[in-house]
Structure formats: C-alpha cells, structure tokens
Amino acid sequence: MKNLLLTIIICLFTLSSYAQEKITTELKNAYGEEKYDLIISEHSTKASEYPAKAIYYIGMAYYMKADDNNVIKLMDLSIEKDKTDPDAYFIKGMTFNYLEQFDKAIESFNKVDEPVKVNH
Numbered sequence: 001m002k003n004l005l006l007t008i009i010i011c012l013f014t015l016s017s018y019a020q021e022k023i024t025t026e027l028k029n030a031y032g033e034e035k036y037d038l039i040i041s042e043h044s045t046k047a048s049e050y051p052a053k054a055i056y057y058i059g060m061a062y063y064m065k066a067d068d069n070n071v072i073k074l075m076d077l078s079i080e081k082d083k084t085d086p087d088a089y090f091i092k093g094m095t096f097n098y099l100e101q102f103d104k105a106i107e108s109f110n111k112v113d114e115p116v117k118v119n120h
Contacts, residue, residue: 027057036061052082086112
C-alpha cells in the first residue's frame with residue numbers, strides 16, 4: 001500500500017512538472033510567433049498559477065503591446081517566483097526607463113547581475 005501511494009505521489013509531481021514545462025513552451029512559441037493578443041487573452045488571468053518563465057512570456061506580450069503597468073506587474077510576479085532569472089529584471093528596468101522612472105530602472109538593471117544570496 002505504501003509503494004502504491006508513493007508511486008501515485010511521484011506520478012502527480014511528474015505530471016505537474018510536465019504541465020509547467022508545457023505551458024512555458026507554448027507561451028514561448030506563441031511569443032516567437034508574435035501572438036501577443038492571444039497570449040494576453042488566454043493566459044493573463046491565470047498567470048499567478050504559472051511558473052516564473054511562463055509569466056515572463058505573458059509580461060513580454062504586454063511589453064510588445066506597450067502596456068507598461070501590466071509589464072511591471074507580471075515581471076514582479078515572475079521575479080517573486082524566481083529571483084534568479086535576469087530577464088525579468090531587465091525587462092522591468094526597460095519599462096521603467098521608458099516611463100522615465102530612471103531610479104527604478106537603474107535599481108532593476110543592477111539586479112540583473114546581482115548574485116543570488118542563499119541562506120544556509
């Protein structure tokens with residue numbers, strides 16, 4: 001019985017990981033095909049459920065549509081889920097730069113190369 005339960009748990013984790021990779025790949029491909037409106041309409045309301053890189057691609061769709069407030073919101077969410085990905089910091093910095101909020105832009109750009117602190 002314990003082996004069956006363990007097997008079921010492992011299968012669920014594997015399926016969850018696969019689903020996260022699949023949505024990220026789908027969004028990356030849609031972004032590459034410049035389907036920004038499709039990305040926004042089908043995925044923006046579910047962004048908080050997605051992994052960091054998938055959220056990044058939703059934010060990039062907003063970036064390409066020049067919707068700066070949503071770009072910042074989504075890059076913040078992506079950063080919250082993965083503080084190690086420099087792409088979200090860079091796009092956030094670019095957006096603040098465009099909004100002429102240069103102090104915030106510099107702060108975000110500085111985090112692109114900032115080493116990640118690990119607590120032991």
